Amino acid sequence: MKLLSLPALRALAALLLAATLGLAASPPAAAAEKVTAWEALVPKDWDPGKLFEGRDLGLIREGDARELELMRELRSAWDNAPTRSELDGAPIRLPGYVVPLEVSGRQVREFLLVPYFGACIHSPPPPANQILHVVLAKPQALRSMDAVWVSGTLKLRRQDSALGASGYGLEAPRVEPYREGSR
Template sequence: MFLSRRQLLAAAFASAALPQNAFAKTAKIITWDDLIPPGVPYSEIIAEGEIDEVNDRWKPVFDENANKLNPRLDGAYIKMPGFIVPLDQSTKGITTFILVPYAGACIHTPPPPPNQLVFVTTKTPWMSDDLWEPVWVTGLLRHQAQSTEVADTGYALVSDQIEIYEW
């Protein structure tokens, strides 16, 4: 069976009108344990830490496991739960934050190790009245160690979507 030029053009225009979500990748749901490479134990604090007087924060000293990242997740499109510690916030919302595994991490307690913290930038600012509320964050995850005024992070994620975590 052969299609005419008119039928081919009609099919091309029809497929262009389909929602782009129909072709979107499905995110792999991960947990905080997945950020640690298989066989590597959770990092331990091995000293009292040191005071960062410039940023007025306490920096714990972790063992060698703190910076070990899961190689399978570098470049993965993921969805994971966590809590937001805002870094850049305006009247339009939060555009940069650290995703942490539990409420109060980095604010009321010493930060978790870098391989348990994700530096997130958003494509759309996140508006929320309650930053103690857990969220799902979806996006492309990369290995990217960096130091912020709050903590050192091991991963970076560009977020496509943020939504309230529902049990």
């Protein structure tokens, strides 16, 4: 069994957060909507690494009950990650990946928008402040992990689903394919 040291767990948390914030492209957008980088959705004072402070993690072995409890605490902290209230009602444009929630045939009506490929499907969900819950007025042909631009009015709306907890929702969304150089 491997020992999990405090520096290793901190590095893992930093790596996961960096991966979460990895898709932060910010090309120009229409005047009515502001292209938003994923890190702009995270309050500046939120530090999920604080969960590890003051713990002697060097004694925790992989698969140990203490490791499982720490992972449950980390998941709870991420599922309840704080949002930025000043962004409520802001018109935004954000790139991300589709995680379908409500599908009929090939038509998606509801999905999670996540910042990196594989989130919620091939890897644990990112923090709630890095997931947008998108409900379309009219279903659209989308596939799991399609790269898209979404535009609309950002709302503070915490929503739990089987695939992850979202801290934000998007009203009147417009969804377009993400292409290299697209705006």
